[in-house]
Amino acid sequence: MLLTIAFLGLLVFIASTMGYKHVPKEAQIVSLFPRDGAKSVSREAAVVAWLDRPINEDSSRLGLLLRDQRGNSVNGQLEFGVDRRSIIFEPAKRLVPGKYVASVQGNAATDNSRSNLNTWTFSVPEKTSLEFGPGGSILLVIDEASEFASQYAEILRVEGLNNFETISIDKLTPQILEAHELVILSAGSVGSVAAGTISEWVKKNNGNLIAMEPVGPIAELAGVKNHGTEISDGYLQVDTSKAPGKGIVADSIQFHGESSRLELEKETRAIATLSSTASGSPRSPAVTLKPGTNGHGNVATYAFNLAKSTVLTRQGNPAWAGMERDGIAPIRPNDLFFGAGDRDYLDLAKAHIPQADEHLRLLSNLIGYMNQDNGPMPKFWYFPNFSKAVLVMSADDHGTDNGTATMFSRLNELSPDGCYVDQWECFRATSWLYPESGLAPDAAKSYTDLGFDIGAHVSTGCEDWDAKSLTLAFSQSMGEFRRKYRNLPPQTGNRLHCIAWSEWSTQASIERSWGIRMDMNYYYWPGAWIRERAGFMTGSGLPMRFSDSNGALINVYQQETHLVDEVFAGHPEAVELLLDRATGSEGFYGAFGTHFDFSTGFDAELIEIAIRNSIPMVSAKQLLDWTDARNASSLEPTNWLEGELSFTLDVDPSTHGMLKSMLPTNSLEGALTTIRNKGEAVDFVVETVKGVEYAIFDASSGTYVASYR
Template identity: 40%
Template sequence: MSVVAVGTGAWATEVVARYPGEAARVGPDTAGVHVQLETGWFQAHEDFDIVLTGSNRDAVEGRTEANGSGALSFTPDEPLAAGKYAVKVEENASGASEGNVIDSWSFTVEAPSSLAANSSGGASAHSGSSILLVARDGTRDSYLAEVLRAEGYTSFDTATPEQVSGELLADRAVVILGAMSSTGPHISDIRAWVLGGGDLVTMKPQGELAELAGLQPTGETLENAYLQIDTDAQPGAGLTAEAMQFKGDALLYSSGSVSQTAATLLPSAESRGQYPALTLTDVGDGGGRVAAFSYDLATSVMYTRQGDPAAAGSERDGSPPIRPNDLFMGSNGEPDPLDLSRIGTPQADEQMRLLSNVLEELHGSTSPLPRFWYLPHGENAAIVMAADDHATKDGTRTFLQRMVSAAPDDCDVAQWECPQASVWLDPSTPLSPEDAEHYSDLGFDLGVHVSTQCADWTPESLADAFTRHMLAFRARYPDLPDQKGHRLHCIAYSNWLGLPKEDQKWGIRIDMDYYNWPPSWIDGRPGYMTGSALPMRFSDETGRMLDVFQQESHLVNETWNGSTAAIEELIDAAEDERGYYGAFGTHFDFSDNFDQQLMDIATRRGVPMISARQLLDFTDGRQASNFENVRANADGGLAFDIDVDPLAQGLLWGMLPVDSGDETLESLTADGNPVDYDLRLIKGVRYALFEADDAHYEARYR
């Protein structure tokens, strides 16, 4: 970037940091255009301007403002449409039509992606998938799409209730009907389809849908209580037998003798229940079945993960600032929304896996239903090594050098073979740009640790903090890749979604601010504050998802104070019969040896150590991969194609049920060549796990 003399006082200034950067590709919710001018200048709001033009060469309407640190920001009046944009930073011209241009570049705004459906089909489109999700617009029903993706079902279609027709239902094996879509004219088509042999999963059925499911509403509800799964039979076999919390309200039904009760509602963890949480019912003579959840699974998973929206902005642990853990704590003597005696169970994940078992149970009557495994190479667990460097003298360099030294010879970073980590640094951290670029070239993920000075924030003050820190970091380390992960200093969390919304504006797509703290509350209990070990997108209360993944920080150095119990316990739970699979986020800040303890245990137990960016890339790649042209063969086998996204190449594993009716998987081929597979019992269901490649597969059952 050139230095151009500007102004009558012969001040010289230059742009030392930009957002978005040269040739960057950003989402439609971008924060606008920001630049950092070199220090020593003044009156930026009078002397400089940012001019933004679209591909049609028309100027974008908006305002340019400056703050006291030398950051200049352009905010468009309307969100930027998809397309290419040119930026000029100008010295304001006195009476001239144009000023002196001190910098110029371009970037691209990408079109928003549909998060309600996968890439193989949009609303009412038919991709050939056997699963159809019916979700009413503007409701939490659409969050069920994120549940399906997290569980490895990436190939499905979505439709609104108004788009449901007999033609759309004709060749579906399973339809999932959201809680907000359980009434309306479309139910007559759903009913006819089930009576003809279709299999339906429904949430909180009402009216004729409840009757179809063999349920009689009592007119009463149960709110924010418990459920217990019957683990003696499918679909509950292999899941936890402990009582789990559900969020939202459940409708209380009486069920007939023809229905199987797979889970029961409980008023409290210690009580006995008489009302079903999940039933399976055979319907008609055509072989149709209805699986009915009496509560809204989407609401339960969302609120279990993100906490109670009613608690947002409330200081509940007595230790300012407001943090994510406050969303899981009671106030004024009320019980905590999170029952800490259940923190050792990933309650959101187990409820999602109950849905997966239901899908396999129902779909299995037609043909086996393939899906993708949670982590690369069939791994049960991974540790997301994530550090916050508060300007330590040599913490980052020492830590990363230790990871380099621990790497096996000739390991492949892209294949999760080398120890990797994310480090978010205070801009004043004394890590040289040369060292930062060196470690970035080795695959390590470096970014800024944005700070509000441990203070509660407003949307305006949070935006200002991001602008200052992001640009200061870019000015110091101009050659590092764009930042994709983040954790705010002191995890200040002043409202329910304000931080991930600000993340999204800056292209940050994985957020690790939810972490298990304070120690006095956790009280030595390893576990899952959010009920999950999976990255899933944030959602607002209407079900509109942000393209930002929430990843819990389960293993926090301040909480465990030198103890390794939590590290060992979470790995044990992922690898033993409990099957609590997933990625475990960490926090350390080089104030103790917690990072060394994590490394020692992960190395000894063969658990991959990864960066937040690696987890994000794999998750994106997994969700963009698909099973295509899935069909039963004439001999009772199964044929399908797999399209693996480039981000998941060499990493992705498929899952194929071993049992199909009275037959068992005998062989699997890819493009005619035999495929090796591992046989595993996953949540009570036998699967063959295999490396997924771009190929045509044939599965033979006998």
């Protein structure tokens, strides 16, 4: 049982003596959350002091005081962990941006080997909402009536199109439209004033528009008639014979949500079509394009909500949340896809295709194709150094004597001489540990100094959870871990023991409150369902932020665990096939999450395959740092005149020179001849990606000029 006391300001707790013997030595604080000096704390964070021993009668007056930067006490609730070795303060409201001072009051002593742990500070930063972009030529118009509309911002980021501005539909003006080249409208049902403003911009200013589920004036502008809902959770077939569909997967792929039946008017063509089954006859257009005059004023539409389909494809069926569907307790992420007598939410015949990613690549091709009148549009590549496949090496060490140390040592020994961790040249991995692991604290510190990633393997005891019990499980597991491993960096990744996932998005929200930003719980399993078919349960090989059930983005990346030892150990051919599809002509690129617990030798199999195929092996922390840095970088085409495109790149230094920019080699004015930066020619290589030929070059901050003749 937990003893909970609500309080205002100074928290004072009169400890219960029932069941506890006198311990003469004061309990010592061994670790804190948030860390002293932490600068990027979640607004939902709890404040925790972990102790080296249970609280007893000597701690008769023990509490925790949290003050804001003005010195005001923060209201909240005080709790003691199940083992009475932690003090947990949960603020009554979300923390506001600013600096905070926390202090433990009473008889808890400071560990003499550490500095002033009784009082510490941390900061909650003022951050721009995740749906807002850095600015640029694309305008994302958000309508709250459109489900998961914020996800369009994440879609543009993951596709390397970090040159967008976001605005609410009610703030749209002609002046804002005139400052942009292409608009993505999250809902095609808008008021008459907004519809008139957008129509005027398209017709008179030659603006390019992509509208989701158009009706009324927007449908008329797009050259389609909307006859209402037709298919739910069906399939999409892309016309791959010509741009913009050329290069996208030729097989049919799933979409989730409802679609409208669109009827094409003259001059409008179908980029993709809908069907109710994987091999069914086309029923109606899924994606349409009405060309403007002389390549100006193009209008494209989707018959379904692409953002909603992306979220549901990646996160599973929300109607199945909290259901034990595969008969194997506890409830796991795969239960959100497992049919249990109904049709599976994931068509396993399509599991080898990153279906969600292919939808996004079609949108990316469509944006570039429609916007040619404004010049070729640059974008960023997914992974460092133009890598097309990455293995995210991650272990769940359930208390082995030397599993983690053996793997880390092997990866370090096999790494190239003189390699740089920041450049992804060394082979690295993550291991989430139980405190009874045989890895000694000094060894753990040495490995993290070498760039390995170590954290707590949080556990609910393989039990389903609710928000409260999961919060306490994080406190308990992370506290046990910090008592043993006191000198390690903050934990930023997580895969819960048994992959328990009792609700649709709650775990991601709770993870964020504990500083976790890379989630690897979506686990491609069980073997009887998968049957060794390597692929994509979430339809994706790319880390993207979760959405909650209300459509808001959660600042935690979902990274699927694609390669699970229970399924693929002893089947290297399946792993090889997944990597071949990523690096070969199919272009099913991805960061592929892995799982091993040192019971099968799967880690050694993966290491051998990765080295033989020159596939980077990185930790979850490295992938997180890269994704954040890539998303913090931006680009903006500034001018297109007489065959010359000038554009500016603002590249985050944490990309460590590994970010690659992509520029189409063809334009309406001719083929690319040179790229210059500060007057100097920039080297590039040419590669076709999803049907579009690009010049690939090192991205660094500055203004570039590309010449087409």
